[in-house]
Amino acid sequence: MALTVGEIQYTNILPLFFHINKEEMEKTGVRFFPQIPAELNRKMERGEVDLGGISSFSFGENSERYSLFPQLSVSTFGKVGSILLFSKKEITELDGASIALTSSSATSVALLKIILQEYYRVQPHYETVTPDFATMMEHHSACLLIGEDAIKARWDKAAESLYVYDLGELWYSFTNLPMTYAVMAVRNDCIQREMTQLQSLLTQMTASKRRTAEDHYREMIAEVVKSHGGDPFFWSNYFHGINYDLTEEHLKGLQHYFTLAHKHGLIDHVPTFTIFKYSLQGI
Numbered sequence: 253m254a255l256t257v258g259e260i261q262y263t264n265i266l267p268l269f270f271h272i273n274k275e276e277m278e279k280t281g282v283r284f285f286p287q288i289p290a291e292l293n294r295k296m297e298r299g300e301v302d303l304g305g306i307s308s309f310s311f312g313e314n315s316e317r318y319s320l321f322p323q324l325s326v327s328t329f330g331k332v333g334s335i336l337l338f339s340k341k342e343i344t345e346l347d348g349a350s351i352a353l354t355s356s357s358a359t360s361v362a363l364l365k366i367i368l369q370e371y372y373r374v375q376p377h378y379e380t381v382t383p384d385f386a387t388m389m390e391h392h393s394a395c396l397l398i399g400e401d402a403i404k405a406r407w408d409k410a411a412e413s414l415y416v417y418d419l420g421e422l423w424y425s426f427t428n429l430p431m432t433y434a435v436m437a438v439r440n441d442c443i444q445r446e447m448t449q450l451q452s453l454l455t456q457m458t459a460s461k462r463r464t465a466e467d468h469y470r471e472m473i474a475e476v477v478k479s480h481g482g483d484p485f486f487w488s489n490y491f492h493g494i495n496y497d498l499t500e501e502h503l504k505g506l507q508h509y510f511t512l513a514h515k516h517g518l519i520d521h522v523p524t525f526t527i528f529k530y531s532l533q534g535i
């Protein structure tokens with residue numbers, strides 16, 4: 253028995269993975285692969301990854317083949333701090349302008365298009381490119397970055413002369429709903445075969461979410477500062493601003509997001525959500 257688990261390599265999803273006992277799980281045939289969201293989405297679609305924290309947009313595209321792990325997500329009720337549009341012009345002036353989109357994302361790319369088309373009625377040109385802040389801004393009027401690419405761009409001196417828009421904040425201001433960027437999804441075709449491992453992973457992720465929050469992310473942040481820099485206060489604010497639950501309210505937000513994505517021709521159907529049937533072990 254083998255289960256391949258995809259882990260988004262950005263820090264935002266870390267609370268769900270930090271306390272998983274990877275060594276123990278690896279002994280039982282579970283393999284973990286850190287990847288950028290877009291790559292992970294593709295690997296899940298091809299069946300090279302069985303379970304992953306994937307872009308919620310990709311979940312929507314494949315909803316008939318995937319199930320959702322309950323109560324887990326990467327979401328915000330407002331500002332996120334790492335899904336940012338950097339722009340030389342005000343957002344209302346972007347009609348006909350050229351916007352560079354990070355090739356790492358799926359959810360945020362559609363979110364930007366929805367916000368611009370639905371709420372600002374502007375229609376820019378989009379080009380998907382490798383996330384590199386300087387190159388993007390050299391050739392385009394604006395760029396969309398996510399994860400550490402966005403965080404580090406904001407720390408860059410060059411950002412000081414730009415307008416910076418937080419897509420989580422914009423979404424909330426227009427809809428009053430949370431935005432869910434990533435969900436934990438499992439391919440339906442591995443559920444029967446890997447039930448024991450899946451139950452164990454769900455249990456550990458749920459426990460990891462709880463333990464990291466109980467410790468105010470302190471232990472985790474010490475690791476993040478070592479690998480990414482920044483100060484603990486910044487990261488503490490960042491993680492406290494993210495919500496890791498998946499409630500009816502989150503699903504309502506997603507439903508609205510997909511309804512608008514469909515209206516604007518970004519997805520060919522409005523998906524329904526199937527939740528993985530589970531029982532948490534001993535927590």
Ligand SMILES: C=C(O[C@@H]1C=C(C(=O)O)C=C[C@H]1O)C(=O)O
Nearest residue numbers: 307334357358359360399433434
């Ligand atoms: C909060 C973030 O959420 C991420 C955004 C994703 C996307 O846009 O497809 C996918 C996974 C999330 O972990 C971020 O990367 O900044």
